[in-house]
Amino acid sequence: MTERTLQQLKTAETEKISHLDYFNIGISVDCVILGYDEKELKVLLIKSDMQEFSGLYSLLGDFIKPDEDLEAASYRVLKERTGLDDVFLEQVKAFGNITRHPSGRVITIAYYSLIDVRNHKLQLDLNELHWHPVNEIKKLAFDHKQILDTCLGRLRQQVMEHPVIFNLLPEKFSLRELQKLYQAILGVELDRRNFRKKISIKDWLLDIDEMEVNVPHRPGKLYTLKKQYRNKAAKNVVLQMA
Amino acid sequence: MTERTLQQLKTAETEKISHLDYFNIGISVDCVILGYDEKELKVLLIKSDMQEFSGLYSLLGDFIKPDEDLEAASYRVLKERTGLDDVFLEQVKAFGNITRHPSGRVITIAYYSLIDVRNHKLQLDLNELHWHPVNEIKKLAFDHKQILDTCLGRLRQQVMEHPVIFNLLPEKFSLRELQKLYQAILGVELDRRNFRKKISIKDWLLDIDEMEVNVPHRPGKLYTLKKQYRNKAAKNVVLQMA
DNA sequence: AATTAATGTGTAATAAGTACATATTTATTA
DNA sequence: TAATAAATATGTACTTATTACACATTAATT
Numbered sequence: 001m002t003e004r005t006l007q008q009l010k011t012a013e014t015e016k017i018s019h020l021d022y023f024n025i026g027i028s029v030d031c032v033i034l035g036y037d038e039k040e041l042k043v044l045l046i047k048s049d050m051q052e053f054s055g056l057y058s059l060l061g062d063f064i065k066p067d068e069d070l071e072a073a074s075y076r077v078l079k080e081r082t083g084l085d086d087v088f089l090e091q092v093k094a095f096g097n098i099t100r101h102p103s104g105r106v107i108t109i110a111y112y113s114l115i116d117v118r119n120h121k122l123q124l125d126l127n128e129l130h131w132h133p134v135n136e137i138k139k140l141a142f143d144h145k146q147i148l149d150t151c152l153g154r155l156r157q158q159v160m161e162h163p164v165i166f167n168l169l170p171e172k173f174s175l176r177e178l179q180k181l182y183q184a185i186l187g188v189e190l191d192r193r194n195f196r197k198k199i200s201i202k203d204w205l206l207d208i209d210e211m212e213v214n215v216p217h218r219p220g221k222l223y224t225l226k227k228q229y230r231n232k233a234a235k236n237v238v239l240q241m242a
Numbered sequence: 243m244t245e246r247t248l249q250q251l252k253t254a255e256t257e258k259i260s261h262l263d264y265f266n267i268g269i270s271v272d273c274v275i276l277g278y279d280e281k282e283l284k285v286l287l288i289k290s291d292m293q294e295f296s297g298l299y300s301l302l303g304d305f306i307k308p309d310e311d312l313e314a315a316s317y318r319v320l321k322e323r324t325g326l327d328d329v330f331l332e333q334v335k336a337f338g339n340i341t342r343h344p345s346g347r348v349i350t351i352a353y354y355s356l357i358d359v360r361n362h363k364l365q366l367d368l369n370e371l372h373w374h375p376v377n378e379i380k381k382l383a384f385d386h387k388q389i390l391d392t393c394l395g396r397l398r399q400q401v402m403e404h405p406v407i408f409n410l411l412p413e414k415f416s417l418r419e420l421q422k423l424y425q426a427i428l429g430v431e432l433d434r435r436n437f438r439k440k441i442s443i444k445d446w447l448l449d450i451d452e453m454e455v456n457v458p459h460r461p462g463k464l465y466t467l468k469k470q471y472r473n474k475a476a477k478n479v480v481l482q483m484a
Numbered sequence: 485a486a487t488t489a490a491t492g493t494g495t496a497a498t499a500a501g502t503a504c505a506t507a508t509t510t511a512t513t514a
Numbered sequence: 515t516a517a518t519a520a521a522t523a524t525g526t527a528c529t530t531a532t533t534a535c536a537c538a539t540t541a542a543t544t
Contacts, residue, residue, distance in 0.1 A: 024308055025269050025306065025308050027267050027269060027349055064267065064338070064349070066267050066347050067265055067340060067347070068338075068340070069338060069339055069340055070336060070337075070338035070349065091335060091336065093333060094312060094333065094336045094351045095312075096306070096311060096312035096351070097311055097312075097474065098309060098310070098311055104307050105309070107269055107306070107351075109336045109338070231483075
């Protein structure tokens with residue numbers, strides 16, 4: 001902020017009209033909540049009942065409260081919608097086209113969140129929330145398709161560099177499950193031996209000396225993410241990037 | 243945005259108190275305007291005259307107008323402050339801690355911009371703007387040091403992947419100049435032969451069959467960035483990432 | 485007992501990254 | 515004008531990472 005803008009802020013605080021000029025922009029957060037289930041990457045959506053978007057789904061979001069940090073607002077949306085609070089969440093980008101919201105000017109800050117669907121009990125029914133396979137989504141309300149695509153792009157960018165993908169898996173998982181998940185996110189087939197070599201070089205995993213159970217084939221070893229890489233808070237990820 | 247939040251928006255529009263609840267957050271853009279001069283990476287700063295930050299410098303920013311796109315706001319700041327309009331600009335991150343602005347709640351969206359200092363005539367004197375070597379900056383007003391560091395991190399991340407660095411150089415440049423700039427940004431020494439190999443593999447450059455002049459040593463060849471990579475608009479970069 | 489569907493493992497070939505030295509060119513200086 | 519300074523231009527051996535690819539083994543199911 002600069003001198004001149006502070007000047008403007010002070011002016012805005014004393015004059016009613018200026019105040020409205022500078023403060024009638026709404027600010028929201030929107031969360032791309034991703035889960036992995038039945039071999040697909042899915043996103044949590046709610047049906048839009050806005051006339052403009054009838055029949056379309058939208059991301060989960062809410063307005064930011066004046067006394068609420070950005071991260072707090074996105075965690076609150078998650079908590080309110082899913083009941084979860086110990087989840088991975090990272091800011092991706094602000095979206096602010098003038099026309100993006102039919103009811104007025106709303107700038108939104110997009111976050112993406114990764115959730116282990118199997119392990120957490122979500123309270124989906126209460127809110128008419130549903131998981132939708134990301135690959136089948138053609139159109140969403142507002143600019144939410146663009147937000148979704150941007151967040152998926154960020155996820156793909158992060159996934160080979162940082163151990164974020166494990167937030168989508170249960171604590172114990174096999175290398176097959178992990179590889180399938182990478183393939184679902186990256187949209188490519190990976191060679192099994194090369195994949196295992198690559199993962200083992202990163203040294204993220206701990207062999208816990210347990211085996212898969214209830215699989216209709218030879219069970220694989222189970223692994224877990226090493227403790228030092230378990231960073232669910234967005235803060236940690238942000239620090240890594242800086 | 244969801245049903246419930248739209249509900250809230252509509253409520254906010256009709257009730258005075260709720261309106262103030264949801265709309266008394268200020269939104270600004272702040273620009274990390276980077277230039278390269280005299281072998282150093284520099285950032286354009288203005289002296290803060292807020293009491294809270296006396297003696298400190300701050301980034302260039304302004305409030306977003308209700309009828310103004312985010313990108314338009316940051317381009318406007320650049321244009322007003324430097325007179326430039328054909329520059330590289332990319333959004334990095336929103337910063338929204340409750341306490342980040344002493345005068346009230348202000349969420350800011352940070353952009354970074356890359357400018358060829360030698361080629362553009364900046365109107366710096368009018369605004370009391372000055373270039374500061376980024377390596378000498380210890381403290382800035384607001385959370386601007388954190389914003390600067392985050393933007394520099396983003397720049398470092400981009401610089402080997404995408405041809406953005408050329409926005410800091412004149413149209414024609416030698417490989418020595420390019421290497422010095424990479425070194426300034428990345429903070430490392432690079433081997434000259436390996437650097438040239440790496441750059442030539444990327445196939446970004448066009449040999450224009452000209453030589454440096456007025457250098458106190460053997461002149462090097464001059465190169466220019468191939469036309470297909472000249473993307474100054476932030477839009478293009480965003481698309482690449484998605 | 486046979487079948488199914490996985491697991492677990494290694495090597496050769498190619499590509500990319502790193503470390504490193506010498507002859508050449510131009511401007512400057514003695 | 516000869517010597518010096520400061521850079522340019524260029525290649526190879528070594529190491530590391532990536533890719534392509536096949537077979538014996540295990541447990542559950544039929």
